[in-house]
Amino acid sequence: MSEACDGVEALRKAHELQPDLVILDIGLPKLHRIEAARRIRNNCPKGKLLFLTERRSVEIIQEAFRVGANAYVAKSDAADLLAAIEAVQQDRIF
Secondary structure (H helix, E strand, O other): OOOOOOHHHHHHHHHHHOOOEEEEOOOOOOOOOOHHHHHHHHHOOOOEEEEEEOOOOHHHHHHHHHOOOOEEEEHHHHHHHHHHHHHHHOOOOO
């Protein structure tokens, strides 16, 4: 398990560690919106992407899934986080 404080560090760690699951906040500093996710997807193609964020914009949610998100959970619905992780592990979209 590892943690990053911004999008650049998240990208570096994902490339280095090749995790099975990346939980990512769209609001990470230093990379525009979901650019970190796009780059992580390119550098870690087997890793699953789960967004945990405050943003509920339909456009952002659609963009997240276009770059390969497996799950999108609003922080206000954090009680759904475990269910989202389980769904992703079973190759389902949440």
